[in-house]
Amino acid sequence: MSRAALLVLADGRFPAGGHAHSGGAEPAVAEGRVHDADSLADFCRGRLHTAGLTAAALAAAAAHGLDPLALDAAADARTPSPALRATARRLGRQMMRAARATWPSPELDALAAARPRGAHQPVVLGLTARSAGLGPEDAAHCAAYETVSGPATAVVRLLSLDPYHATAVLARLAPETDRVAQAAAEAARRGIDALPAASAPLLDITAEAHAAWPVRLFAS
């Protein structure tokens, strides 16, 4: 594996559109549930162990070579919120565009042809990692880290939180992020039936509420 390729893929400036999404932090801030660095940490920790674990396992499974269309269906079943399914597919489409320009591969072409409106983002992320010569752990780390870095960055804007404090939240979560990525990669090696389906009721409920806001800073 190439460590530099992992840095390219995990870079927040990788042009895959993630910066427009708060990962549920915008409604959580609006409802006062996230209001400072501590509550941000608690939010990120909860998201990491639920949506993060699930996404990381899907990404690891795609990187491991499991059937991306079966994984896409598994992602649908794990995403009851239509707003979050639409977001995942939109982000998947954007990542696919960047991936095919960056690390072209027949597997990416095949998934793009089969899901022209976008496959679930973690599946595309995993397949991108595979095309870049990266492994399941790498893909899982990218997916797990994204589930916490998105909200942390968004909350800096939403709350005018000190960026140093937001980054410190991510740094303190690093050991847990590693463990989640490891667990996700191990599950992926056991096959599609072993993939976790951890979910967070409030993330699903508030995603629907947020999608109906007439004006919002973030797309999700």
Added chain:
Amino acid sequence: MSVRARARLRAEPDGRGGSALPVLESDGPLALRRTRSPRPAYARVTVVGAMSAPLNGDHLAVEAQVADGARLTVDAAAATVALPGPRADADPSTYTVDLTVGEGAVLHWLPEQLVSASGSRLHQITRVRLAPTARLLLREEQILGRHDEPTGALTTRLTVHRAGRPLLDQQLAYGPGAPGGWDGPAVLAGHRAVGQLLLADPAFEEGPPPSRLLGPTAALTPLAGPAVLVTAVAPDARLLRGLLDDATRELLDGLKEDHP
């Protein structure tokens, strides 16, 4: 002494427009009783708790099959309370539910709440296999702790396949030993009652009801397949049931012909 019990039931069309129960096997704490159904086409079975269960270390299972064309309602006489039991070192208890619903068959699976008492550890697993034209109404409610006590450790997994494809897969983990953040702003934010109501119906192939909020902490969402899911959190069991009852009434009113 831990308990290992497996209850089984099977509904089949009785040839006279109703449904018969050729298999109705109670086991240990899982007592099944045939009860009178207010819906004439349905057989009805009520799970009567014969003793306190599950205690840590117990392994309980229920298997229900609804044959092609049969209609079955399963409900319960009382909430299931997961309790710690006498042995502090016992393994977690398990409660496994396997449901199979055939072509043109209907299952209303409406147990009472699952209460996770302080000190208890329970893994609940519900697996459902639906034929392409099967109909399912399923309710699950998790109550975290009895009145004014901390919750036990509870994990649940609900996996539903329809026509061999995944329709819904959800895992929840709460209480001591659960991964961090379970009670935080992304997951429960202090709510102590969590519920799911799933309605799968081939009628939704034509277009399921649109996504809708049912108050600030509940949403009705169309799944990727022909089904809708209500996800709700509430401060307590009574408020949660109120939300789910309203949603049930409204959803079934829209499908009167399919769930007579």
